[in-house]
Amino acid sequence: MAEKNDSWVLMVTAQTPTNIAVIKYWGKRDENLILPINDSISVTLDPAHLCTTTTVAVSPAFTQDRMWLNGKEISLSGGRYQNCLREIRSRANDVEDKKKGIKITKKGWEKLHLHIASYNNFPTAAGLASSAAGFACLVFSLAKLMNAKEDNGQLSAIARQGSGSACRSLYGGFVKWIMGKEENGSDSIAAQLVDEKHWDELVILIAVVSSRQKETSSTSGMRETVETSPLIQHRASEVVPKRIIQMEEAIRNRDFPTFTRLTCSDSNQFHAVCLDTSPPIFYMNDTSHRIISCVEKWNRSEGTPQVAYTFDAGPNAVLIARNRKAATLLLQRLLFYFPPESGADLNSYVVGDKSILKDAGIQDMKDVESLCPPPEVKDNIPAQKYKGDVSYFICTRPGRGPVLLTEESQSLLNPETGLPK
Ligand SMILES: Nc1ncnc2c1ncn2[C@@H]1O[C@H](COP(=O)(O)OP(=O)(O)OP(=O)(O)O)[C@@H](O)[C@H]1O
Numbered sequence: 009m010a011e012k013n014d015s016w017v018l019m020v021t022a023q024t025p026t027n028i029a030v031i032k033y034w035g036k037r038d039e040n041l042i043l044p045i046n047d048s049i050s051v052t053l054d055p056a057h058l059c060t061t062t063t064v065a066v067s068p069a070f071t072q073d074r075m076w077l078n079g080k081e082i083s084l085s086g087g088r089y090q091n092c093l094r095e096i097r098s099r100a101n102d103v104e105d106k107k108k109g110i111k112i113t114k115k116g117w118e119k120l121h122l123h124i125a126s127y128n129n130f131p132t133a134a135g136l137a138s139s140a141a142g143f144a145c146l147v148f149s150l151a152k153l154m155n156a157k158e159d160n161g162q163l164s165a166i167a168r169q170g171s172g173s174a175c176r177s178l179y180g181g182f183v184k185w186i187m188g189k190e191e192n193g194s195d196s197i198a199a200q201l202v203d204e205k206h207w208d209e210l211v212i213l214i215a216v217v218s219s220r221q222k223e224t225s226s227t228s229g230m231r232e233t234v235e236t237s238p239l240i241q242h243r244a245s246e247v248v249p250k251r252i253i254q255m256e257e258a259i260r261n262r263d264f265p266t267f268t269r270l271t272c273s274d275s276n277q278f279h280a281v282c283l284d285t286s287p288p289i290f291y292m293n294d295t296s297h298r299i300i301s302c303v304e305k306w307n308r309s310e311g312t313p314q315v316a317y318t319f320d321a322g323p324n325a326v327l328i329a330r331n332r333k334a335a336t337l338l339l340q341r342l343l344f345y346f347p348p349e350s351g352a353d354l355n356s357y358v359v360g361d362k363s364i365l366k367d368a369g370i371q372d373m374k375d376v377e378s379l380c381p382p383p384e385v386k387d388n389i390p391a392q393k394y395k396g397d398v399s400y401f402i403c404t405r406p407g408r409g410p411v412l413l414t415e416e417s418q419s420l421l422n423p424e425t426g427l428p429k
Pocket residue numbers: 060077126127128131132133134135136137138139140141142143146173225226320321
């Protein structure tokens with residue numbers, strides 16, 4: 009009987025989206041608790057295209073907490089993992105699975121060890137917010153396993169301690185991270201502004217310019233900015249508070265021109281404070297600048313914005329098109345300037361919602377080669393194309409928040425052994 013009792017494994021699997029900020033978080037007032045110097049606003053990306061899946065398991069047979077990320081065992085000794093694990097354990101409650109004959113008391117969780125397996129369906133640490141989806145998924149799945157009663161807002165304050173931007177991945181749609189005032193960070197939480205259905209015309213195209221790991225992490229980059237940039241204080245105290253109010257209103261009214269103006273200005277100001285850091289931090293590269301210029305020219309020529317751009321701590325462009333039609337025209341422009349390497353497979357050059365290719369009338373490489381220069385550059389047709397400068401494109405849209413995956417086939421751990429499948 010004792011043997012049987014020792015052999016159970018209880019597990020939960022969840023899926024969590026990434027998010028991209030349209031008003032950026034950059035700078036902390038508390039490094040350990042991860043408390044920001046300004047509010048930020050993000051849009052959650054559809055988990056169908058970019059997401060983290062995490063399985064968490066508990067068993068009396070486990071001898072230590074262990075974690076596997078994308079199939080490789082990683083250490084959980086870092087402060088951020090430890091803070092999340094400690095916070096979530098302290099919120100555990102009684103759990104009973106009568107069918108399996110399992111009973112874990114609130115106190116019992118202190119002695120039990122965890123196995124965690126997580127998988128990102130996109131490049132890790134490449135400026136695509138893997139830490140955001142990753143920590144949100146870790147906290148959400150553990151909360152469900154441990155029967156924590158906290159709502160997603162309260163859970164966001166724990167995910168925040170893994171990575172600041174992770175707190176915004178606890179909700180779908182548009183999300184605000186309220187910086188809070190309390191020293192203990194209890195009011196520095198995420199709140200949903202509107203859900204993913206509110207503005208479902210938007211189409212998001214990500215140009216993955218480089219999927220190599222970046223040189224300056226967000227964590228050290230923002231620390232250096234706060235320590236050395238004279239501009240960052242002005243941004244945090246004067247610029248962002250006004251933009252947050254305007255952005256909330258633009259989102260509620262689906263006011264795309266205002267949304268674009270604010271999103272682009274805020275991305276540019278974030279990169280300006282990076283340049284104002286000593287030594288300066290460069291996240292964008294020539295390809296990023298060319299994409300900005302292409303979008304700016306097109307928006308200007310249309311008289312009303314078609315696409316907003318935003319760049320995080322890396323060269324990848326996140327382009328938010330006002331609707332499907334604008335996204336199609338954008339893709340044609342981008343494929344004109346940035347065709348794939350010769351011999352590349354179009355099918356792996358545009359991923360995510362591939363139906364956009366069909367809308368753009370592009371079925372094969374011949375169609376890419378015969379794309380015309382955009383009309384707005386007709387007097388100034390570029391002599392050069394930038395073949396191979398974009399690794400690939402991801403077509404996605406605003407998406408939902410975390411969900412539990414209940415099918416056993418979706419779990420990343422073996423239900424008998426609690427080890428990766
Ligand atoms: N699925 C995951 N589960 C738990 N932790 C993860 C997961 N994915 C990534 N991480 C953590 O996040 C770290 C990567 O974060 P980092 O901020 O460097 O990159 P990024 O999030 O991809 O880029 P950015 O935050 O600039 O958009 C990893 O080293 C790992 O510690």
